[in-house]
Amino acid sequence: MEQQLLIYNTxxxxxxxxxxxxxxxxxxxxxxxxxxxxAHLGHARPAIxxxxxxxxxxxxxxxxxxVRNITDVGHLEHDADEGEDKIAKKAxxxxxxxxxxxxxxxxxxxxxxxxxxxxxxxxxxxxxGHIMEQIALVxxxxxxxxxxxxxxxxxxxxxxxQEQTHKYGQLSGRxxxxxxATTRELDGQEEKRFPGDFALWKKASPEHIMRWPSxxxxxxxxxxxxxxxxxxxxxxxxxxxxxxxMDLVFPHHESEIAQCVASTGHAPxxxxxxxxxxxxxxxxxxxxxxxxxxxDEFFAGSHKDKDGKEMLAQAYSPMTIRFFILQAxxxxxxxxxxxxxxxxxxxxxxxxxxYKTLGRVAASAGAEANPEVAALRxxxxxxxxxxxxxxxxxSHLFEAxxxxxSAADGxxxxxxxxIDELRQVFDTFLFEVMGxxxxxxxxxxxxxxxxxxxxxxxxxxxxxxxxxxxxxxKIRDALAAAGVTVKDGKDGATWQL
RNA sequence: GGUCGUUUGGCCGAGGGGCUAGGCACAGGUCUGCAAAACCUGCUACUCCGGUUCAAAUCCGGAAGCGACCUCCA
Numbered sequence: 001m002e003q004q005l006l007i008y009n010t011x012x013x014x015x016x017x018x019x020x021x022x023x024x025x026x027x028x029x030x031x032x033x034x035x036x037x038x039a040h041l042g043h044a045r046p047a048i049x050x051x052x053x054x055x056x057x058x059x060x061x062x063x064x065x066x067v068r069n070i071t072d073v074g075h076l077e078h079d080a081d082e083g084e085d086k087i088a089k090k091a092x093x094x095x096x097x098x099x100x101x102x103x104x105x106x107x108x109x110x111x112x113x114x115x116x117x118x119x120x121x122x123x124x125x126x127x128x129g130h131i132m133e134q135i136a137l138v139x140x141x142x143x144x145x146x147x148x149x150x151x152x153x154x155x156x157x158x159x160x161x162q163e164q165t166h167k168y169g170q171l172s173g174r175x176x177x178x179x180x181a182t183t184r185e186l187d188g189q190e191e192k193r194f195p196g197d198f199a200l201w202k203k204a205s206p207e208h209i210m211r212w213p214s215x216x217x218x219x220x221x222x223x224x225x226x227x228x229x230x231x232x233x234x235x236x237x238x239x240x241x242x243x244x245x246m247d248l249v250f251p252h253h254e255s256e257i258a259q260c261v262a263s264t265g266h267a268p269x270x271x272x273x274x275x276x277x278x279x280x281x282x283x284x285x286x287x288x289x290x291x292x293x294x295x296d297e298f299f300a301g302s303h304k305d306k307d308g309k310e311m312l313a314q315a316y317s318p319m320t321i322r323f324f325i326l327q328a329x330x331x332x333x334x335x336x337x338x339x340x341x342x343x344x345x346x347x348x349x350x351x352x353x354x355y356k357t358l359g360r361v362a363a364s365a366g367a368e369a370n371p372e373v374a375a376l377r378x379x380x381x382x383x384x385x386x387x388x389x390x391x392x393x394x395s396h397l398f399e400a401x402x403x404x405x406s407a408a409d410g411x412x413x414x415x416x417x418x419i420d421e422l423r424q425v426f427d428t429f430l431f432e433v434m435g436x437x438x439x440x441x442x443x444x445x446x447x448x449x450x451x452x453x454x455x456x457x458x459x460x461x462x463x464x465x466x467x468x469x470x471x472x473x474k475i476r477d478a479l480a481a482a483g484v485t486v487k488d489g490k491d492g493a494t495w496q497l
Numbered sequence: 498g499g500u501c502g503u504u505u506g507g508c509c510g511a512g513g514g515g516c517u518a519g520g521c522a523c524a525g526g527u528c529u530g531c532a533a534a535a536c537c538u539g540c541u542a543c544u545c546c547g548g549u550u551c552a553a554a555u556c557c558g559g560a561a562g563c564g565a566c567c568u569c570c571a
Contacts, residue, residue: 034571043571071571086570158568172566173501192568199569223569244571246502251568276502277565284564327520328510333503333564340509343521350520353534383511391511395519405535409528412536469530476532487534496534 003060007241008331008387010249010272011171015387020240021270025063027235028053029269031227031244031252032068032124035105036086038294039112041278041321041336042245042285048322048435049275049330049388050243051118056384056433067234068121069227072102073128073210073220088209098210099128112295115318117435123234127226131212134221134229137263138200138214146262150191152203152217158196161258168196168258171272172250198255200225224255231268232260242269246276275330280311281337293336295321313338316345319439323348326390326434347398352438353496354401355426357408360494364413373418376400380429393429400425408489440497457486457493 006015020026030050033043054066072087091098110120127134138154141147146157162168162176169175176196203217204210211218231239237260244253253272260268277284280291291311297303301315316324324344328334376396383392400422406412407419414422430436456475463471476486485496 031571046571069571174567175500196568202569223571227571245565247565248571249501250566252571255568279564282563324509332510335509337508339507339521343509345521347520357535389511391519395511398519402536409536464530467530473531480533485533488529488532489534494534 003381003385005056005060005385006387007271007273009270010274016271018271020062021238024061026057026065026241027239028057028064028066028241028243029227029231029235029239030066030068030121030242031248032070033105033109034071034086035102035109036090037105038296039109040285040292040294041280041298043109043112044116044295044321045278045325045330045334046243046245046275047113047118048116048325050273051435052326052330052388052390052433053241053243053273054119054121055435056388059428059433065123065235066121067123067125067231069230070102070106070124070126071226072099072106072126073131073226091209102126102128108296115299116295116322117319117437119435125230125234127221127230128210130226130230130233131221133233134225135201135214137225137229137232137259138216138221140263141200141259144262146258147200148193149216150193152219153191153199154201154216154222155192155197156200156222156255156258156262157193158198158258159194161262165261167261169254171257172254174250174254198222198224198251200259224252224259227252228256228259228263228268231256232264237264238267239269241271241273243273243275246274249274276333279333279335282335313342316341317439319436320345320348323394323436326436327394329387329389329391331387347394348436349496351394351397351401351426351430352440354404355423355430356494358404358419358423358426361404361407361414361419363416363419367413367415367418370403370412370414370418372399372403373414373421377421377425377428380425384429384433390434393434397426397430453484453495457495460486461492 005018007018008014009016028050030046033039050066050068054064057064087098087101091101096104113120138147141156142149142154146161147154148157158168158176199222201214201216201219201221203219208220210220212220231237231242242253242256257267260266279285280293283291285291285293291305293303293311295318298312298316298321299318301312303311305311320341324336324341325334327344327347376399379396380393383389383396386392403412403414404422407414456479460472460475463469463475479486479495483497487494487496
């Protein structure tokens with residue numbers, strides 16, 4: 001079935017029909033993490049957002065090459081006077097090799113992403129491994145006349161680019177003149193011809209550990225260069241989709257466009273996608289606000305705010321966080337609060353239970369085709385096709401859960417074909433496309449637990465049959481204390497962790 | 498300060514000119530030895546002030562709150 005996928009393109013500020021450059025293939029580049037600290041909630045959002053895009057495009061039958069970089073060079077500490085490389089600074093503090101730090105946090109990032117159900121990208125290039133490509137890019141821009149060398153550093157000539165292409169600001173909607181009116185005084189500005197110019201190559205100061213030789217100086221690439229160079233290397237130019245957080249629109253992505261246009265004459269990609277940001281209890285997340293929560297802290301359920309007060313009421317599993325993020329559309333902000341997270345935890349458990357219940361629903365001979373079931377699959381596709389509207393997909397799955405539970409209660413009759421269809425819709429949308437998984441049933445002892453529970457519930461059923469309420473309640477209470485909920489139904493008891 | 502975006506019921510969130518998602522919470526009911534679960538029912542909202550329209554949460558203008566970005570921070 002051919003699906004008409006609409007994607008909101010930041011460039012045009014509207015939804016556009018998705019058409020790949022090469023039929024059947026999609027190239028997607030997403031800005032990945034800077035590996036100088038533990039992954040936090042801000043990393044989970046884009047990773048999950050574009051994991052959905054990756055999964056859904058594959059589901060539609062596209063062969064997708066998904067490139068997500070690891071930034072391990074060249075980014076300067078925000079509040080550092082000397083413009084010291086972030087990773088180098090951290091390394092000095094911890095007495096480690098810079099690459100050791102990068103590797104350590106890269107590993108931890110991978111672990112956190114795996115737990116969140118984020119598929120690994122097709123290629124995960126490191127900026128440090130592509131210095132040559134970045135130097136070549138800088139040279140191309142110099143050759144094209146859109147850059148100049150100043151004191152060993154190379155800067156992009158924004159004014160000239162603007163005069164010749166009138167494209168600077170096309171993505172972010174910014175007007176150069178306006179920007180400059182509000183420009184602040186910053187270090188290093190005197191090397192530039194124009195305050196709006198940005199670095200393509202930066203000469204390293206003596207204390208700067210991470211440095212590479214180049215035709216202009218020992219230094220490191222400018223902060224927009226890696227994405228332009230690696231995107232073109234692995235996806236060609238132009239490619240289909242470029243993604244990242246909304247905070248990257250300017251200057252990062254704007255500058256990527258400029259670098260690409262200056263060096264090749266055309267834009268880097270066709271569709272720009274940006275996920276919105278995350279807030280915590282209505283506040284933006286920031287170190288200074290003391291609400292900078294790492295993913296591991298979420299998983300463990302422990303985070304003290306700046307007053308030493310515990311902010312998390314409980315631990316939240318990776319799947320709870322994933323489901324919560326998917327319950328909001330990726331272009332909206334999403335607010336993390338205990339009440340909201342608990343709602344997601346329960347909601348997701350309800351869907352999983354309904355899916356399991358489906359296995360116990362018996363087909364009714366002679367039942368009519370259920371019109372709601374018949375419409376379900378396409379409604380889910382329609383929601384996904386409308387710019388990946390996962391909250392709507394989830395709302396349809398809740399409707400499906402209601403149908404399943406009604407059937408299990410005997411209040412609704414389903415024919416076998418509808419039961420099969422319900423199972424397939426859950427398999428497709430909840431598990432395959434949205435990447436949710438049943439954490440409780442993982443861990444390897446599932447079979448054993450199943451049989452043990454079967455034995456226990458069998459004993460309890462016998463007790464109940466004998467009206468031995470003391471024994472049956474003792475079993476139920478003891479199981480509850482161990483974290484297992486017993487649920488009595490018409491056809492015997494079931495259990496849930 | 499500038500540019501852009503956003504503001505939905507107790508909480509989270511879709512939608513986006515008339516038909517008013519979904520989840521959680523809460524209340525009542527059915528079922529059950531009791532409880533839980535499940536099902537049924539109720540709670541029906543769109544920041545404020547103007548305007549356009551037969552009709553506005555939805556469009557336009559203004560105000561306020563919140564957020565992102567504003568040059569070396571992905």
